[in-house]
Amino acid sequence: MFEMEFFRPLSTGFLSLASDRLIDYLHQTENGLPVTTLLPPEGLRRAYTEGGIPLGLEDDQNAEAPEKLLEAMRLTLQYSTCTSHPLFFNQLYGGPEPAGIAGEWLTVVANTNCHTFEVAPVFTLVETEVLAKLARVIGGPYSDAHDGLFVPGGSIANIYGMHLARNRADPEVKRRGAVGGPHLVAFTSEQAHYSYLKAVALTGLGSDNLIGVACDDSGAMCPAALQEAIMAVKGEGKTPFFVGATAGTTVTGAFDPLEPLAEVCREHGLWLHVDAAWGGAALLSRKLRHHMAGCEQADSLCWNPHKLLGMPLQCSVFLTRHAAILKQTNASGAAYLFQPDKLNAEYDLGDKTIQCGRRPDAFKLWLAWKAYGDAGLERWVDRSAELAEAFARKIEGSKGAFQLVMQEAPFNVCFWWVPPQLRPFRPDQASAADKALLSKVAPAIKEAMQHKGDAMIGFQPLRDAPNFFRIVFAGAKLLKDCCLDDLLHQMDDYGQHLFPAQCNLDAGEI
Ligand SMILES: *Cc1c(COP(=O)(O)O)cnc(C)c1O
Numbered sequence: 001m002f003e004m005e006f007f008r009p010l011s012t013g014f015l016s017l018a019s020d021r022l023i024d025y026l027h028q029t030e031n032g033l034p035v036t037t038l039l040p041p042e043g044l045r046r047a048y049t050e051g052g053i054p055l056g057l058e059d060d061q062n063a064e065a066p067e068k069l070l071e072a073m074r075l076t077l078q079y080s081t082c083t084s085h086p087l088f089f090n091q092l093y094g095g096p097e098p099a100g101i102a103g104e105w106l107t108v109v110a111n112t113n114c115h116t117f118e119v120a121p122v123f124t125l126v127e128t129e130v131l132a133k134l135a136r137v138i139g140g141p142y143s144d145a146h147d148g149l150f151v152p153g154g155s156i157a158n159i160y161g162m163h164l165a166r167n168r169a170d171p172e173v174k175r176r177g178a179v180g181g182p183h184l185v186a187f188t189s190e191q192a193h194y195s196y197l198k199a200v201a202l203t204g205l206g207s208d209n210l211i212g213v214a215c216d217d218s219g220a221m222c223p224a225a226l227q228e229a230i231m232a233v234k235g236e237g238k239t240p241f242f243v244g245a246t247a248g249t250t251v252t253g254a255f256d257p258l259e260p261l262a263e264v265c266r267e268h269g270l271w272l273h274v275d276a277a278w279g280g281a282a283l284l285s286r287k288l289r290h291h292m293a294g295c296e297q298a299d300s301l302c303w304n305p306h307k308l309l310g311m312p313l314q315c316s317v318f319l320t321r322h323a324a325i326l327k328q329t330n331a332s333g334a335a336y337l338f339q340p341d342k343l344n345a346e347y348d349l350g351d352k353t354i355q356c357g358r359r360p361d362a363f364k365l366w367l368a369w370k371a372y373g374d375a376g377l378e379r380w381v382d383r384s385a386e387l388a389e390a391f392a393r394k395i396e397g398s399k400g401a402f403q404l405v406m407q408e409a410p411f412n413v414c415f416w417w418v419p420p421q422l423r424p425f426r427p428d429q430a431s432a433a434d435k436a437l438l439s440k441v442a443p444a445i446k447e448a449m450q451h452k453g454d455a456m457i458g459f460q461p462l463r464d465a466p467n468f469f470r471i472v473f474a475g476a477k478l479l480k481d482c483c484l485d486d487l488l489h490q491m492d493d494y495g496q497h498l499f500p501a502q503c504n505l506d507a508g509e510i
Helices: 012-029 041-050 066-079 098-110 121-138 154-169 195-202 223-235 258-268 279-284 325-330 362-396 432-452 481-498
Strands: 147-151 184-189 210-213 239-246 271-275 300-303 316-320 402-404 412-417 456-462 465-472
Touching: 012 066, 041 066, 098 362, 121 147, 121 279, 121 316, 121 362, 147 154, 147 325, 154 184, 154 195, 154 239, 154 271, 154 300, 154 316, 154 325, 184 195, 184 223, 195 210, 210 223, 223 239, 223 258, 239 258, 258 271, 279 300, 279 362, 362 402, 362 412, 362 465, 362 481, 402 481, 412 432, 412 481, 432 456, 432 465, 432 481
Parallel strands: 184 210, 184 239, 239 271, 271 300
Antiparallel strands: 147 316, 300 316, 402 412, 412 465, 456 465
């Protein structure tokens, strides 16, 4: 006989209290919660210790009372960055959307794995349906044949793309390993996501065999430069096999010209993967989908609905038009899991993946798609582009206080706040000292906003452009046009205060 009372789980009453707190928090995010409540690591530890539930797990850790757990939840939300705040612009995601949250919570409660149909019958069908819908949205050959998966993030999706391409170019590699095959070389643009570097490291290709192709001023890959790079590699006796194009680069939001790139890939027999982690949402908009023109010719592509579409992290799609290739490449036929003689075995998705267990991430997108319909999702995407457009016009109308770094892309606006003595700022004519001064501005304004908790915006340098802000409107649902005016006023105030007109690097304590 085993003892019934050996372990008493928390009751579902605790869950009711906990979920009330979570919903309260979501209400508060709409009513003036700061973006950040900044504490240094030691301050965070102190807050939990004072709250009676220290962060450390002791060697003789006690069972804490439910009230303590609720307090820990409260502190965790209080000190976590509030990505649902309308002025959170630090990354390419923002506050999650309610249908997505409900879908996410459901999958947590159902707690199952999308590897076999028998443990995830509905999620398996839902994933298949969402992928089929997306394939039809892409169109072209994808309408006739496709395969795909929800994967843990765009980086992993890019790795999938390269991995499939590599197995097509060198079918023996799965058995033989990296040594002794053709000398494969991959191409991405200089502005491509850093996950390609991880992909070449993981697949054993090596970073020497990843060529960064030149971009135009907007940050989009030049097809002529790709053609040249391929010819140079062929001239060295190596084997080009993969081009990783980007639809919506992470910093400037540039879309590589997919049709000419597909043409080059066809000519040389290369696999074209389109990293549309950020820009793929354009497909849902009649106004914007021309940016993705040619994506249907790609061998594979990825898209992150957890970015521009407000799905909770993570929600990432990998799609290919080669129907059987995922299984060919990745199957290992685990006899204990994918028994061919069990019920509905042919529906199992698991052996297509490089994982074992996998979250049912398709479900939240399915629920949101049902909630808003094609038209609602299109509105969401269009709104992000409209806000970017409106923001860029405000920058242009700011009498030189703010300045666009480049012509804005549909979803991204890159801009400086320029200290008065540097206006108008011309990167090609600026002295090293001017650039050094401007490079201090974005970090200083950002830090001031973090301390105050009023907004959060990312910055970075790019080529000869010193640190500049990048704004995107991923969590656009709460944002009103007037919030953007307030934001610019705040930034201007911080700028004037931190960089008064006469300040320069020699004189100023910045
Ligand atoms: C965000 C992003 C990725 C990485 O996606 P994760 O889901 O964070 O792994 C890849 N490519 C581009 C262009 C991105 O913007």
